[in-house]
Amino acid sequence: MQNIIPIKNVGDDFSHQGIGLIDRFQRQYVYLRLSITDVCNFRCNYCLPDGYQPPADKQTFLALSEIQRLVHTFAQLGTEKVRITGGEPTLRKDFLEIAHTIAQTKGIRQVALTTNGYRMERDVGLWKEAGISHINVSVDSLDPRQFQLITGENKLHSILKGIDNAFEVGYNKIKVNAVLMKQYTVKGLDDFLRWIKNRPIQMRFIELMETNEMEHFFKQQHLSGQSILDRLLQVGWQLQSKSLSDGPAKVLAHPDYQGEIGLIMPYEKNFCASCNRLRVSALGKLHLCLFGEEGIDLRDLLQSDSHQLQLEARLKSALQGKREHHYLHIGNSGIRNNLASIGG
Numbered sequence: 001m002q003n004i005i006p007i008k009n010v011g012d013d014f015s016h017q018g019i020g021l022i023d024r025f026q027r028q029y030v031y032l033r034l035s036i037t038d039v040c041n042f043r044c045n046y047c048l049p050d051g052y053q054p055p056a057d058k059q060t061f062l063a064l065s066e067i068q069r070l071v072h073t074f075a076q077l078g079t080e081k082v083r084i085t086g087g088e089p090t091l092r093k094d095f096l097e098i099a100h101t102i103a104q105t106k107g108i109r110q111v112a113l114t115t116n117g118y119r120m121e122r123d124v125g126l127w128k129e130a131g132i133s134h135i136n137v138s139v140d141s142l143d144p145r146q147f148q149l150i151t152g153e154n155k156l157h158s159i160l161k162g163i164d165n166a167f168e169v170g171y172n173k174i175k176v177n178a179v180l181m182k183q184y185t186v187k188g189l190d191d192f193l194r195w196i197k198n199r200p201i202q203m204r205f206i207e208l209m210e211t212n213e214m215e216h217f218f219k220q221q222h223l224s225g226q227s228i229l230d231r232l233l234q235v236g237w238q239l240q241s242k243s244l245s246d247g248p249a250k251v252l253a254h255p256d257y258q259g260e261i262g263l264i265m266p267y268e269k270n271f272c273a274s275c276n277r278l279r280v281s282a283l284g285k286l287h288l289c290l291f292g293e294e295g296i297d298l299r300d301l302l303q304s305d306s307h308q309l310q311l312e313a314r315l316k317s318a319l320q321g322k323r324e325h326h327y328l329h330i331g332n333s334g335i336r337n338n339l340a341s342i343g344g
Contacts, residue, residue, distance in 0.1 A: 020078035021278070021315060023322045030080045030245050031277035034071070036098055037061050037087040038282050042116050043152030044140070046179050046208055046217060051152070052087070061282040064094055066302040068101050070280060073311045075107035081245045083112040084132075087282070090119045096130045103131025110134055110245065114177075118155060120162025125169040135166060136175040136204070141184050142191045150184065163201070175202045175262070180228070181221040189228070196259025204249055204262035209290075225265035232261060244276065266290075272325045286315065288322040 021029035038059070043051040062070070071082060082102050089095055090113075103111045112134035113127060120137060127135070139159060141147045147156040166174050178185065178192070185205065196203050207225045210218040229250065233239075237252040240260070249262035279287040284302060285295030296318045301311040 021074075021319055023319050025322075025324055027273075027275050028078070028244070029276055029278050029319070030078055031083070031247070032071070032074050032079050032081070033083045033085055033277055033279045034067070034102075035085045035087065035280065035282040036067070036089050036095070037092050039091055040087040040116070041091060041118060041153075042088070044138075044179075045150055045152075046181065046214065046221070049217075059283060061092075062284050062299075062302070064098060064101060066284065066299065067098055068105075069302050069305060069308070069311070070284075070298065071102050071105050071108065073308055073315070075105050076308070077312060077315065078107075080108065081110040081112065082108055083114060083136075085114045088116050088118060089113065090115055090123065090127075096126055099127065099130040099132050103133075112136065114138075116151070117159035117162050118153070121158045121165055122162075124162055124166045124171075128169050128171065134173075134175070135171060136177055137163065138177045139163075140178045140181075141188055142195060143188065146184055146188070150181075167200070173200045173202060175204055177204050177206055180205050180207050180223040180225060182223045183221060185223060185228075189231075193257075196261075197257050198259075200258050202249075202251065202260040202262050204264060206264040207266055209266055224267070225263045226268075229263055229265075237261060242274075247277070248274070278319075286318055288318065 040048060040052050043049060084099060099111060102108060110133050111131050113132045114136045117137040137159065140150045144156045148154045163174055192203050205225060205228055208218055208222045232252055237254045240251040240253055249264050252261045281287060281295060284297065284299030286298050287295045298311065298314065301307040301314060
């Protein structure tokens, strides 16, 4: 049985006026994760093992004008950071224009990109010119054969060259994401540590999360981030403090390493206490949580600048229905079939 998190108070009333986006638990939301496409060209075994399957009914992703109104409204409500996600966001033909538009929005201080790195070697200089200030790229293994087994693509060399190119065009730090899996990470951890010893890379290990389509895979491959954390603390890695707009990672540094380690552990009991981000899908739905609810449509209020006050009110009102926890830690994986549909 699917567990749907109910959403309340999603009307257009103005009962939640005030400064910024703050929920009932006094969490402040300054970070928007905006998906601009569901399409992905990789076939990662933990997400889309059969590849992207277009829906039967044709879907139109948010247009540039809709994105511009959405981001402007979020900025008016205190959002400082926008992360562009997908699917694979760089597959959109107007990706650079979207990035530039977001970067030029008053109040937005960071424009981050999450990518599979497919076009990084060729285009990372253009991304920087467009205003992308931070990049997260997925590299689940440094072994080319394992990388291809995980992603379905023989692209590791190109992606690693893309990371090198990012430093050459002026990025000071790159975040690299790897999903924790028993089959690969336990044996590959030392390779990652050697790789970041003399590179300004934050290597982020993300706990595998259970979705409806991947229940069996989750049971086979789930590896607790706590085991990695304990191992690192024992050899001199130290936890670092976080700023308001940071994501959920526990970040560790070591005096002998130029790089850092980040651990994202959504099954930790108090993981949601510091939540600071909201998600909007490529179809214009607001998702209060990565798991558990179907989303609140915003698209009807993105067709004209004249709807901005109504959009602000809907966002504030919807936020009052956000629950305190995602409840993953008690076995509720919600209704999400895969994470590609909402940008992770």
